[in-house]
Amino acid sequence: MNATLRHAGYVLRENPVTGFAFALLFLLALGAALGSSLAPYNPLASDTAVALAAPSAAHWFGTDQLGRDIFSRILVATRLDLGIAATAVTLAFGIGTLLGLMAGYLDGWIDRAASRVVDTIMAFPLFVLAMGIVAALGNNVANIVYATAIINLPIYARLARAEANVRRDAGFVEAARLCGNGEARIVLTQLLPNILPLMLVQVSLTLGYSILNAAGLSFIGLGVRPPTAEWGIMVAEGASFIVSGEWWVALFPGLVLMAAVFAFNLMGDGLRDIVDPRRRT
Amino acid sequence: MSAPAVIGSALLAVEGLRKLYRVGKTAPWRPAQAFLHAVDCVSFTIAPGEAVGLVGESGCGKSTLARLVARLIDPTEGTIRFGGRDIGAVSARHFGRNATRAQIQMVFQDATESLNPHFTAFRAIADPLLRLRGLSGTALRARVAEVAGLVGLPGELLGRFPHQLSGGQKARVGIARAIAVEPHLLILDEPTSALDVSVQVLILQLLDQLRHRLNLAYLFVSHDLNVVRLLCDRIIVMYLGHIVESGPADMVFSDAAHPYTRALVSAVPSRADAARDRRIDLPGEPRSPIDPDPNICPFYGRCFRGADRCKAAMPELREVTSGRLAACHFPILEAALQRSLPRTATVAT
Amino acid sequence: MSGESHSVPLLEVEDLSVEFRTRSGTVHALDHVGFELQRGETLALVGESGSGKSVTAYAILGILDRVARVTGGRIVFGGLDLLEAGEKAIGEIRGRELAIIFQSPRTALNPIRPIGKQIADILLRHGNVTAAQAPGRAVEMLAKVRIPDPQRRAKAYPFELSGGMCQRVMIAMALACEPALLIADEPTTGLDVTTQAVIMDLIAELAASQHMATLLITHDLGLASAYCDRIAVMHAGHVVEVAPTPLLFGFPHHPYTARLIAAMPGGAAGLDTLASIPGGLPDLRRPDLPACRYSGRCERAEPECATAPLARRALNDGRLVACRHPL
Numbered sequence: 032m033n034a035t036l037r038h039a040g041y042v043l044r045e046n047p048v049t050g051f052a053f054a055l056l057f058l059l060a061l062g063a064a065l066g067s068s069l070a071p072y073n074p075l076a077s078d079t080a081v082a083l084a085a086p087s088a089a090h091w092f093g094t095d096q097l098g099r100d101i102f103s104r105i106l107v108a109t110r111l112d113l114g115i116a117a118t119a120v121t122l123a124f125g126i127g128t129l130l131g132l133m134a135g136y137l138d139g140w141i142d143r144a145a146s147r148v149v150d151t152i153m154a155f156p157l158f159v160l161a162m163g164i165v166a167a168l169g170n171n172v173a174n175i176v177y178a179t180a181i182i183n184l185p186i187y188a189r190l191a192r193a194e195a196n197v198r199r200d201a202g203f204v205e206a207a208r209l210c211g212n213g214e215a216r217i218v219l220t221q222l223l224p225n226i227l228p229l230m231l232v233q234v235s236l237t238l239g240y241s242i243l244n245a246a247g248l249s250f251i252g253l254g255v256r257p258p259t260a261e262w263g264i265m266v267a268e269g270a271s272f273i274v275s276g277e278w279w280v281a282l283f284p285g286l287v288l289m290a291a292v293f294a295f296n297l298m299g300d301g302l303r304d305i306v307d308p309r310r311r312t
Numbered sequence: 313m314s315a316p317a318v319i320g321s322a323l324l325a326v327e328g329l330r331k332l333y334r335v336g337k338t339a340p341w342r343p344a345q346a347f348l349h350a351v352d353c354v355s356f357t358i359a360p361g362e363a364v365g366l367v368g369e370s371g372c373g374k375s376t377l378a379r380l381v382a383r384l385i386d387p388t389e390g391t392i393r394f395g396g397r398d399i400g401a402v403s404a405r406h407f408g409r410n411a412t413r414a415q416i417q418m419v420f421q422d423a424t425e426s427l428n429p430h431f432t433a434f435r436a437i438a439d440p441l442l443r444l445r446g447l448s449g450t451a452l453r454a455r456v457a458e459v460a461g462l463v464g465l466p467g468e469l470l471g472r473f474p475h476q477l478s479g480g481q482k483a484r485v486g487i488a489r490a491i492a493v494e495p496h497l498l499i500l501d502e503p504t505s506a507l508d509v510s511v512q513v514l515i516l517q518l519l520d521q522l523r524h525r526l527n528l529a530y531l532f533v534s535h536d537l538n539v540v541r542l543l544c545d546r547i548i549v550m551y552l553g554h555i556v557e558s559g560p561a562d563m564v565f566s567d568a569a570h571p572y573t574r575a576l577v578s579a580v581p582s583r584a585d586a587a588r589d590r591r592i593d594l595p596g597e598p599r600s601p602i603d604p605d606p607n608i609c610p611f612y613g614r615c616f617r618g619a620d621r622c623k624a625a626m627p628e629l630r631e632v633t634s635g636r637l638a639a640c641h642f643p644i645l646e647a648a649l650q651r652s653l654p655r656t657a658t659v660a661t
Numbered sequence: 662m663s664g665e666s667h668s669v670p671l672l673e674v675e676d677l678s679v680e681f682r683t684r685s686g687t688v689h690a691l692d693h694v695g696f697e698l699q700r701g702e703t704l705a706l707v708g709e710s711g712s713g714k715s716v717t718a719y720a721i722l723g724i725l726d727r728v729a730r731v732t733g734g735r736i737v738f739g740g741l742d743l744l745e746a747g748e749k750a751i752g753e754i755r756g757r758e759l760a761i762i763f764q765s766p767r768t769a770l771n772p773i774r775p776i777g778k779q780i781a782d783i784l785l786r787h788g789n790v791t792a793a794q795a796p797g798r799a800v801e802m803l804a805k806v807r808i809p810d811p812q813r814r815a816k817a818y819p820f821e822l823s824g825g826m827c828q829r830v831m832i833a834m835a836l837a838c839e840p841a842l843l844i845a846d847e848p849t850t851g852l853d854v855t856t857q858a859v860i861m862d863l864i865a866e867l868a869a870s871q872h873m874a875t876l877l878i879t880h881d882l883g884l885a886s887a888y889c890d891r892i893a894v895m896h897a898g899h900v901v902e903v904a905p906t907p908l909l910f911g912f913p914h915h916p917y918t919a920r921l922i923a924a925m926p927g928g929a930a931g932l933d934t935l936a937s938i939p940g941g942l943p944d945l946r947r948p949d950l951p952a953c954r955y956s957g958r959c960e961r962a963e964p965e966c967a968t969a970p971l972a973r974r975a976l977n978d979g980r981l982v983a984c985r986h987p988l
Contacts, residue, residue, distance in 0.1 A: 201425060202420050202421075202422060202425030202426030202427075203425065203426050203427055203428040203429075203431075205384055205418075205420070205426070206418070206420060206426045206427075206428075206486075206489070207428075207439065208384060208404075208408060209382065209384070209413075209417060209418050209440070209490075210439045210440035210443050210444065210489070211408045211409070211413050211414075211440065211443035211444040212408060212439070212443055213408055213409075214405070221428055224428075224430040225428070225429065225430060369853035369854070369855060369856075370824075370853055478941070479710075508709040508710055508880065509709065509880065509881075509882070509921070509924050509925065509926075510709060510920070510921070510924045510937050510938040511937070512924075512926070513924045513926075513935045513936065513937040514937045516926075516932060516935070517932055517933075517935070517937075520932050535853065535854065536926070537854070538883075538925075538926040538927040538929075539926050541926075542926055542929065542931065542932050542935070543932065575855060576854065576855060579854045579855045579857070579858040580854055580883075580927070581857075581858070581861075581881070581883045581884045581886070581887035581888070581927075582883070582886075582887055582927065583883070583886040583887065583906075583910060583928070591858060591862075593855075593858070593859060593862075594855055596809070597823060597825075
């Protein structure tokens with residue numbers, strides 16, 4: 032474990048961009064954890080007297096059309112957005128990887144069945160599929176999570192299946208059988224650690240994509256409902272005010288959204304460098 | 313270490329072993345299949361502590377045979393008896409839990425391929441001890457250290473990953489893992505072919521030492537005839553899934569009875585100028601292993617001694633002189649040798 | 662017609678030094694490597710992994726990795742200094758006068774193009790052949806390398822051919838323009854020993870009929886001894902000994918050569934007569950490498966071997982030794 036931490040420190044020092052991404056993520060995580068306590072104003076409290084006020088010392092990011100402090104709303108929305116993304120990706124990763132590993136390793140009808148399920152999901156334009164699922168099941172956070180998980184599942188399944196297929200007859204798998212390892216144990220202890228670095232990069236990409244997905248669904252009205260604070264909804268509501276000159280209502284939530292996706296994408300490479308022992312010299 | 317139970321004097325007895333692979337796409341409306349005969353009717357024995365070399369060229373079936381004996385794949389027909397027990401009857405899938413699993417172990421060709429890149433050397437060697445012997449904690453660490461010492465692997469390398477080890481060190485880890493559970497039979501699949509020649513010497517000498525020290529039997533699969541000659545007591549030559557010759561290593565080399573073996577030995581590069589003139593070139597390519605005709609000698613067509621009898625009946629593997637077997641209708645025996653072929657170089661003993 | 666010391670050599674490598682700049686340091690891959698090759702002669706460049714033999718071959722062909730830098734020396738081929746010449750001049754020579762065949766022939770061929778077309782491509786690029794004549798000449802080349810049924814096989818793809826056949830195709834491509842020098846980089850590694858014999862015989866025969874010189878890169882001293890007139894032994898980026906084959910084996914002068922010969926399983930009587938080589942290759946990234954890179958492993962080493970410049974001696978029987986205390 033110590034070796035891992037030392038190696039992690041080395042990676043972060045060597046690559047400043049990765050370090051920056053991790054710092055950004057840390058800030059976001061902090062925001063998610065302590066958001067409501069750190070927010071200067073109540074995110075739901077409207078004060079029409081100061082509606083559409085420009086950024087100032089009192090309101091760092093300005094206020095929206097109902098006089099709510101944008102900064103507080105963004106801060107509180109962090110927990111929701113990150114939460115949706117994390118849950119969806121965990122589901123997609125967990126179920127997708129398991130499905131893919133089984134399909135790739137065991138072959139036969141399991142492979143055929145699993146591949147057909149994955150193909151079916153991929154046949155749809157993914158965002159449209161998410162829209163359809165949420166529209167059918169109803170506008171709430173849980174359904175957004177399920178929809179996002181389903182549309183991200185195929186990537187993991189395919190990756191895991193390809194890796195398992197290639198490594199199924201690798202020398203070390205044969206050696207493991209000679210050592211008395213059963214098939215299930217081989218999949219978990221031999222194959223999974225070898226697949227993990229690749230998967231982790233994918234996880235970070237998917238996290239970014241999930242946030243965008245949730246924001247996108249909210250943008251078109253199929254996601255979280257007002258007055259809940261969520262980055263996508265905020266951008267949607269603020270869009271109509273750009274033309275009349277109140278740029279801050281859409282810009283700040285958009286920037287934070289962008290920063291989060293950016294940080295997740297950069298994190299992927301850094302994570303892989305930490306986890307893959309071949310990167311150690 | 314418990315002595316293996318033997319029947320007669322054989323530790324391993326393989327009888328009529330065949331491995332067929334189905335080729336072509338299967339469908340309910342297409343019942344007739346073609347089969348690839350990877351191993352075709354092979355029988356041989358290995359005595360306790362004996363080193364048997366298995367040579368042949370690509371496609372001869374030696375790797376498949378090695379994996380059959382190691383119980384990594386299942387035979388289509390035939391029996392494999394080890395220490396008196398029929399281990400061929402246990403499927404490869406279940407063999408991991410069989411009591412005999414620890415007694416047959418394998419060293420692989422490319423140590424890089426056969427070591428999990430995420431496992432340290434310690435974990436790689438400990439794996440069989442954990443799974444097959446149930447060792448843990450201090451006992452485990454002690455045994456791993458002991459085995460590492462036996463193969464000449466310095467203790468400080470145990471914490472390293474495969475990509476941090478040299479070729480020779482990886483080879484030693486592979487050997488350590490194989491002998492950790494005290495097997496009686498070690499199958500070695502080209503263990504030194506990926507190594508530099510100077511490292512190869514050390515590993516070969518190590519393997520020889522270990523064999524005598526631990527009373528191991530070896531099935532040494534290799535394409536390098538020179539190496540096999542040095543390490544093994546007996547040699548088995550395979551061609552197209554069949555055993556074509558078997559006998560003491562030195563004699564098979566210097567005085568092969570089967571024409572294919574002669575051609576093989578003559579092709580090994582040698583310094584002597586005369587060697588190139590004595591080379592027996594084999595025309596064409598080996599025949600297809602898919603649905604071969606069971607009445608034609610597999611070597612017919614490329615053989616410099618072929619006659620009509622060779623395409624009428626498959627030659628049986630039988631004793632041609634004492635201790636030497638050949639599957640040929642016209643084996644090359646001492647007397648005939650002087651008349652029909654130039655004298656082959658004898659290996660200095 | 663080999664080794665006439667007064668004639669101008671076809672290929673002359675002189676004091677060649679190559680470095681690789683990597684993230685973990687500068688690797689001093691080659692240090693003052695030198696040897697020469699006459700027309701029609703076969704020379705083997707023998708060494709274990711890390712000896713620099715492949716780097717030397719790639720330097721001659723100008724196909725070194727991007728991070729490689731030639732820090733000194735000359736490579737003179739047919740009067741032209743390959744290191745000074747421009748890309749255009751080298752492009753003309755490479756393929757026509759200077760050909761190469763690689764290890765793993767199946768992967769060196771284009772998998773999605775029939776072999777007949779691949780040979781025709783070379784002919785069109787370098788030979789004086791019209792587009793109409795090229796396919797016919799390609800079939801002729803296939804026949805020359807003894808591929809049975811060449812007319813039909815010309816339409817085959819590499820994956821349909823065995824390893825030995827693919828290597829023959831590579832030879833056909835290399836020899837299509839009757840080059841003056843063929844560089845063969847481990848051409849038979851991975852092939853069966855009977856296939857190896859046939860391929861090496863084919864190369865020797867074609868080389869003799871076209872009066873072509875061959876530079877064989879190999880780790881197999883036995884193979885080199887069977888097919889080459891002269892052998893150059895390399896260790897850690899140095900050429901340690903060059904000698905005609907029978908002399909090299911009969912009277913090796915460099916301690917490493919002697920040990921390498923003693924490590925060959927082919928000639929040995931038993932396992933205990935095989936000798937290994939103590940120690941390992943020095944780390945070529947070290948800035949303080951000893952002058953003789955073998956001195957760390959040599960039983961005849963003196964303190965001056967590490968400090969005093971490496972003594973390269975040309976002996977009168979055409980031999981070269983880089984040692985202060987030769988055998």
